[in-house]
Amino acid sequence: MRIGLLGGSFNPAHQGHIHASTLALKQLHLDRIWWLVSPQNPLKPASGMAEFESRLKAAKAFARHPRIAVTGIEAELGTRFTIDTLRVLRRRFPHIHFVWLMGSDNLIQIPRWRRWREIFRLVPVAVVTRPGTALAARNAKPATIFRNYAAPADAGFATSRPPALTILDAKGNPSSATLLRASRS
Numbered sequence: 001m002r003i004g005l006l007g008g009s010f011n012p013a014h015q016g017h018i019h020a021s022t023l024a025l026k027q028l029h030l031d032r033i034w035w036l037v038s039p040q041n042p043l044k045p046a047s048g049m050a051e052f053e054s055r056l057k058a059a060k061a062f063a064r065h066p067r068i069a070v071t072g073i074e075a076e077l078g079t080r081f082t083i084d085t086l087r088v089l090r091r092r093f094p095h096i097h098f099v100w101l102m103g104s105d106n107l108i109q110i111p112r113w114r115r116w117r118e119i120f121r122l123v124p125v126a127v128v129t130r131p132g133t134a135l136a137a138r139n140a141k142p143a144t145i146f147r148n149y150a151a152p153a154d155a156g157f158a159t160s161r162p163p164a165l166t167i168l169d170a171k172g173n174p175s176s177a178t179l180l181r182a183s184r185s
Helices: 015-027 052-063 073-077 082-092 104-112 116-122 134-138 141-145 177-184
Strands: 002-008 032-037 068-071 097-103 125-128 165-168
Touching (some): 002 015, 015 052, 015 165, 052 068, 082 097, 104 116, 116 141
Parallel strands (some): 097 125
16 A cells, blocks of 8 residues: 655645645555644644644545545644654554655755654655745755655655655646635635
């Protein structure tokens, strides 16, 4: 089983999340995508953040794709940081090949994440290009550090031995939770 993990606040879930998920399903030949709705991203302020249960419920209603499962597993596990969640998932599901999915905007700022280099050493990482950050992401510190571990975005990526990094290029989806929240204000 090959599962892509897309973590985030999902405040709110939007077409960009669907775009990234379906792109990864297709290009990496994944069996499923799990959206990991974070109880509270340690790098984002709690103010302006919808309640966890509301975000989880809304994401489940929005996803409506047979191969996307929306989960609040981080709340169940009691993990706050991606590295801790990945370690627990790998122990709990040793026969599943996990791939960490992220937008190119997150690749730029991942050096702010706890033990971020270990994430790359634990699971293959697939980066979905986002408008306005694709070029900067290719030159970001993580892309430079793991440049020698670049791998093709194909059916074999999910079973690649980490570190493995790939870029999923496609017409970008400009959807943004920040813009959606601003338009609702």
